[in-house]
Amino acid sequence: MSVFKFAAKNTLRHPLRTGLTILGLAIAIVSFTVIQTSIDAWHAGAEASSPDRLVTRHAVSLVFSMPVAYADRIAKIEGVKQVAVSCWFGGIYVDKSNFFANFAVSHNNFFDLYPELVVPPEQMEQFKSERNAVIVGRKLADRFGWKIGDQVQLAGTIYPGTWDFVIRGIYTGAKATTDEGQWFQRWDLVDEQLRQTMPGRAGNVSTLFIQIHDPTRSAEICKTIDDQFANSAAETKTETEEAFQLSFVEMGKSIIVGLEIISYLVIGIILLVLANTMAMTTRERVSEYAVLKTLGFTSFHVAGLIFGESLFLALCGGVLGVALAFPVNSLVAIPMSNFFPVFHVSTMTITWGLVFAFVVGLVAGLFPASKAIRTPIVDGLRIID
Amino acid sequence: MAQPFVTIQNVRKSYWRESLEIPVLRNISFDIPTGEFLALMGPSGSGKTTILNLLAGIDRPSEGSIKIGDVEVSRLGEADLSRWRSLHVGFIFQFYNLMPVLTAFENVELPLLLTKLSKAERKKQVETALSIVGLEDRIHHYPNQLSGGQEQRVAIARAIVTDPDLLLADEPTGDLDRVSAESVMDLLSRLNKEYKKTIVMVTHDPRAAEKANVIRHLEKGELENGNNR
Numbered sequence: 001m002s003v004f005k006f007a008a009k010n011t012l013r014h015p016l017r018t019g020l021t022i023l024g025l026a027i028a029i030v031s032f033t034v035i036q037t038s039i040d041a042w043h044a045g046a047e048a049s050s051p052d053r054l055v056t057r058h059a060v061s062l063v064f065s066m067p068v069a070y071a072d073r074i075a076k077i078e079g080v081k082q083v084a085v086s087c088w089f090g091g092i093y094v095d096k097s098n099f100f101a102n103f104a105v106s107h108n109n110f111f112d113l114y115p116e117l118v119v120p121p122e123q124m125e126q127f128k129s130e131r132n133a134v135i136v137g138r139k140l141a142d143r144f145g146w147k148i149g150d151q152v153q154l155a156g157t158i159y160p161g162t163w164d165f166v167i168r169g170i171y172t173g174a175k176a177t178t179d180e181g182q183w184f185q186r187w188d189l190v191d192e193q194l195r196q197t198m199p200g201r202a203g204n205v206s207t208l209f210i211q212i213h214d215p216t217r218s219a220e221i222c223k224t225i226d227d228q229f230a231n232s233a234a235e236t237k238t239e240t241e242e243a244f245q246l247s248f249v250e251m252g253k254s255i256i257v258g259l260e261i262i263s264y265l266v267i268g269i270i271l272l273v274l275a276n277t278m279a280m281t282t283r284e285r286v287s288e289y290a291v292l293k294t295l296g297f298t299s300f301h302v303a304g305l306i307f308g309e310s311l312f313l314a315l316c317g318g319v320l321g322v323a324l325a326f327p328v329n330s331l332v333a334i335p336m337s338n339f340f341p342v343f344h345v346s347t348m349t350i351t352w353g354l355v356f357a358f359v360v361g362l363v364a365g366l367f368p369a370s371k372a373i374r375t376p377i378v379d380g381l382r383i384i385d
Numbered sequence: 386m387a388q389p390f391v392t393i394q395n396v397r398k399s400y401w402r403e404s405l406e407i408p409v410l411r412n413i414s415f416d417i418p419t420g421e422f423l424a425l426m427g428p429s430g431s432g433k434t435t436i437l438n439l440l441a442g443i444d445r446p447s448e449g450s451i452k453i454g455d456v457e458v459s460r461l462g463e464a465d466l467s468r469w470r471s472l473h474v475g476f477i478f479q480f481y482n483l484m485p486v487l488t489a490f491e492n493v494e495l496p497l498l499l500t501k502l503s504k505a506e507r508k509k510q511v512e513t514a515l516s517i518v519g520l521e522d523r524i525h526h527y528p529n530q531l532s533g534g535q536e537q538r539v540a541i542a543r544a545i546v547t548d549p550d551l552l553l554a555d556e557p558t559g560d561l562d563r564v565s566a567e568s569v570m571d572l573l574s575r576l577n578k579e580y581k582k583t584i585v586m587v588t589h590d591p592r593a594a595e596k597a598n599v600i601r602h603l604e605k606g607e608l609e610n611g612n613n614r
Contacts, residue, residue, distance in 0.1 A: 001491045003498055009486040291482045294443055295496045295543070296471020298464055377443040381478070 003301075007308045010285075018313065021277045025317020025360075026324060028270035029353045033325035034332055035263040036349040039256055041340035042249055048177055048342070049241035051215035052081075053113060056208040056225055057244075059235035062088075065204035066234035068191070071106075073228065074210055079221050081211040084110040085187045088206060091154030091163060093144070100140055101341075102154065102183035104190045111135075111184075113211045116174040123148070123169035131189045135169035137180035139341065146170075159190055161197070181341030209241070267356045270317070274364035278310050282368035289372045290380025303369040310365030311358065318357025322350050389416035390550070390583050391440065396449035398435055398606075409435045411606040413449070419550075422577040422584045424594035427603035433587040436603070437553050440585060441474050442466045453551060471499045475544030475582075477554040481536040483528040483543075489515065490524040493542045500547070514542040517580075518572060534565025541572060545582070552576065554586040558593045570596045 012018055040047070056074065058064035071083040085106040092098070107128050111119055119127070119135055127133045136146060146152065150167045165185055173180050187205070194202040212221055222238040229236045239247075249256070282289075289302045325345055333343035398410040410432045417423055425433045438444035439451055442458045451459045454473065461469060483492045493514050497507045515521050518538040528536055537557060544552055554573065558566035574596045576582045586597060594600050602609035 001487070001494050001498070006484075006487065006491070006495075006498075013486050287482065288484060291478070291484075292495075293467065294441065294470070294476050296467050296499050298467045378438050381443075 003305070004308075007305050007312070010305065011309045011312055014281075017277065017280075021274060021313055022317045022320060024273045025270050025314060025357065026320035028266050028273075029318055029321025029357060030324050030328050031266045032263050032356065033321070033345055033349050033353055034329060035259050035266070036352065037329050037332075037343060037345050038336075038340065039259050039263075040346055040349065041336070041343045042252060042256055043246075044177060044179065044340070044342035044344075046242050046245035046249060048116070048175075048179065049245050051218065051240065051242070052212050053241040054210040054212060054218060054222060054225075054238055055241050055244040056210060056236050056238040057206060059226070059237040062206060064234070065201075065206050066208075066229075066236060068203050068205045070229065070234075070236070071205075071208050074208060074225055077221065077224055077228070079212050079214060079217050079224075081213050082109055082112065083211075084113050084209045085205045086110060086207050086209050087187060087190070088158065089154075089156075089183075089185065089190065090158040091156055091183075093152065093154055098144070100143075100181055100183055101179075102185065104187040105184050107133075107186040107188065110209070111171075113209055116178045117171045118174050119169045119171045126168040127186075130166065130168060131186055131192075132163075132165050133168035133186065134165040135171055135184045136167060137182050137341075138170055138172045139180040139337070140183060141167070141170050143181070143337070159194065161193065163193075176344055177342050179341040181337065210238075267360065271360045271363055274310065274314055274317075274360055275367065277313065278306065278364050278368045281309065282306055282372055286372070286375060286380045289375070290377045293377045294381070299373040302372050306369040306372055307362070307365040310368075311361035314357045314361025314364065315354075318354050321357070322353055325350065325353065390419040390421070390454065391417035391585075392450075392452040393417075393436075393439075394450050394452070396436075396439065396446045396451065398432070398439065398444070399447050409606050410439075410446070413606075413608060415601070415608065417583060417585065420577070420581050420583055421599055422574070422597045423586065424597035424600045425585065425587045425603060426589065426591075426594055426600060427609075430605075431603040432606040433603050434555055437555050437585060437587050440551070441476055441553050442470050471496060472547060473549050473551060475547065475549040475552045477537070477540055477544050477552065477557045479556040479559040481528070481533075481540040481560075483536055483539055485528050488525050488527055489520060489531065489539045489542075492528070492539055493546050496543060496547050510546055511542075514546040515539075517545065517576075518542045532565065533561050534568055537561060537565070537569050538572065541569070541576075545576060545580075550583060552582050552584045554584065554588075556588055556590075557586065558588065558590055566590070566593065 056070070058066050068085060071085060074080055075083045087104045089102045089104045091102050111117055111124065127135050134152065146167050148167055148170065152165050152167060154163045154165065156163055191202055212218060218240050225238040226236050292302055329343065329345045336343055394414050396410055396413045399406050399408045413436065425436060427433050435444065439446055440453065442461065446459055450457060456469060458469070484495065490511055493511045494507055497510060502510065512521065515524055518541050520535060520538055520542065523531060523535060531539065557573065558569055561569060570593050573584060573586065577584050588594050
């Protein structure tokens, strides 16, 4: 027998209590990962952004547009590699509940700015040659059962009318965190339609996406772009893609802060659960610790047994929680997919889950260990008598 | 007379309840020669168990000194005391105090985990100790699968497994029926005679005390016939 075997036998002395404690810890760790993954999903857009991409929009608000001619002028600025159009289209497929993000983009270069959206070359050719062609993400296609060649109709909201499209491409994400739930149609189709129905709105875009050669010059190029359109009818606001995405995250900041607080409260609750178990356990064993000390075990040994048990329980709960986190988060992702297309448990979340489990194990053992160390042997033995 | 193995000199022990001092031992001095089997008797509260605790180094005297072998036990620090106890003292409790989650073998092996013995050496020593107490056929039994007498014999095996010089027994027959008590006392007597263990036993039972070479009576924290030094 080793001291570890003795500690393990002690831990399994009350299998039901031990099992329930581990299960409680596991559920708390799963809850922690679900909340943290939700927070990560909120930041997914910003996380997926590239440092070599900038976004230019109207200085007042996203709802105002600016002339598409700005694209050519921006493209001539030193340090700019290329400029693509991307406008929120806001079309509805059959019913409002079928929400997904749909954009009208410049067909000739938008996907060059987004190498993480992987489109087979022949499908890209189709997209470039057919005005009502659409490229959709793999998850979006799966969600509605779309295949290449399917005809899909969207009802316009920002751009009124009924719009007919043909699925000509299905992109996949280069990374697990790439959003595969988006729809990209051609901006020239939208513009052509507007020239016929609402000429006053034609030739305008809501956002321009800019690729630059050197990400370290992003601040300088942003300023150059905005200076160029200062005092014009449509002044611009240019920022990095990350800052642009974070401006959407900011809108839900109070919710995110709330979620963060809840996730740490969950950790606090598991600390109390384990501390309670350890307090009960050590209270029951005061006399046994006194006997061990009488046999020659030091206070350090006794503290080691208590911490060992506490850490063992915490880490069992942590590992079980982490193992359950993946299937549980996959289940949670299904109803959330409309709002959080990227719902992926990150390595950081798993690491923090295990770190918190370890810290909880350590802290939960502190008070019982200190009590066991401080209790004189004769007092411990007297409990038997 | 044999060399004094234990020397207790002018030992006083008091407990404090708030500001009230409760004297338990008053100026106790006596020697225990090597190989003696001493029975300490006396009414409850007379200080018998306190003397045993002081000898085991699990409690400290308020005044005076206790020397066991060459070691001034009352002056050792906590860590040294634990180490000394693991090597030189075997303690037998009234209620056996076996670990319920460990088998007889594992309970006896427990003090050996503090030594540097190999697994094979530990096994050999545990088997020897269990055979001395006549329980070699119960090694895989848990305490709740043993009778009270068997549990106490496992506890005695645990006390002797490190081959200590001094065995301290606190009412070892107090929780046993007459037959089991007799068997435990025969075992202690054998350990004293055959294995030359110095034994100090606290008991209320005159029958158990008869097995000892020397009986000392305590009354209100004092030795009844005065100190022997």
